[in-house]
Amino acid sequence: MTQTSNFSDTITAISTPLGEAGLGIVRLSGKSAFQIADKIFQGKVHPTRVESHTVHYGKVVDPISNEILDEVLLIIMQAPHTYTVEDVVEISCHGGPLVLQKILHATVAAGARLAEPGEFTLRAFVNGRIDLAQAEAVADVIRAKSDSSLKSALAQLEGRLSTRIEGIRAKLLNLMAKIEAQIDFVEQDIPVQDKKEMLKIIGEVEEGLLKLIETYEEGKILKEGLNVVIVGKPNVGKSSLLNSLLQKDRAIVTAIPGTTRDVISDYVNFDGILVRLVDTAGFRISGDEIEIEGIKRAEKEIKKGDLILLVVDCTQNLSEEEKILEKKLKEQNYLVVLNKIDLVQERAVKNFESQFSNKTSHRVSALLGEGMDNLKKSIVSRISKLHREGEVVLTNLRHKEALETALEFLKKTKLGLEKNLSLEFIALDTRKALDKVGEVIGKVYTDDILNRIFSQFCIGK
Structure with missing residues (x-):
């Protein structure tokens, strides 16, 4: 089963670190989140009948024994205005490990499934709230150990890297369109002016890719x-x-x-x-x-x-x-x-x-x-000296490797145009470059990529 094939489930997890604390949070996300909350929450309201983004005082009970587990605040958030773009319930309770585990087990007994590592953020990505680079930035924000690493992670979460990548993708899409438009005229050479325009776009994309790739060593230091x-x-x-x-x-x-x-x-x-x-x-x-x-x-x-x-x-x-x-x-x-x-x-x-x-x-x-x-x-x-405030830098090895591979395919595209090679082969290399750039923000992805990224998350995020 792939990570994206079981989104019909409503998932649950403890979203705060385990250990004694004043407060803890158990989170639910999915189409049955409110119904599950209704089975375990006792208060003046029913979770299925309240307005979105409201907080309610009550008690959580075991759905089987009806034993009171804790006094809680229940937060109701209706889709699509939530972290996962799904219906979300957060149960704020006392932060003892035993209390949290009992409430978690109650949500499972009421119909929820235990979340996999990073599954809440995975759903935010698949549901279109954030792209893949932003999803990775969530983990970086959590793991940040210094002001510099936090600032670079927040910049990526805000979408600054994604904006740069989208700009590069737009130019590659334009290049792809120009190449494919010429395939219908395969018997003729590409007009000189059209070839100049294509090579100009390639040069601009190469420059953009190189500038980003060159920031990785500084970005790695900022992060680690x-x-x-x-x-x-x-x-x-x-x-x-x-x-x-x-x-x-x-x-x-x-x-x-x-x-x-x-x-x-x-x-x-x-x-x-x-x-x-x-x-x-x-x-x-x-x-x-x-x-x-x-x-x-x-x-x-x-x-x-x-x-x-x-x-x-x-x-x-x-x-x-x-x-x-x-x-x-x-x-x-x-x-x-x-x-x-x-x-x-x-x-x-x-x-x-x-x-x-x-x-x-x-x-x-x-x-x-x-x-x-x-x-x-x-x-x-x-x-x-290496990093100026607000500058976009690569901090993730996956991003660097994807852009380096895209650059190699783009060099093949350039060589093909210069040597008047078959337009089908030129178009294939351009498509590969486009796909590799798209991998950074998740325009193109595989289950293996998602598993590698989200398996590194903590459960509950």
């Missing part, structure tokens, strides 16, 4: 956070820097080199941007198997890092290992962090700075907290 990896030799103050940036003791700090032998990570918000800070084992030649494994894991983290902080101890001479380490980072986005500046004079710090090929360095004392505010600002600027 900036991955900042702290590296350096043993005992240069990496763990102290991690603790200072987190403003809590996350890593053990001792004077013994090689204390950190595994990857330690934690999340922090800097000016509304989620940052994952990663402390790694110190880089040095070692015969210790555990330490060698720690260094291997550090190298893996470096490859995944959006920004690398190369920490050096400016009370020590710059070592060959540190010079080699900086060379390894030359292809990556990195900052040099001069630690322990409270223990040396200005001239020594300047001499240290001059030895690095990366002239962007930050002076800090991780132990005393000196220079930490400037370092945080520099970390934040790495994403702030």
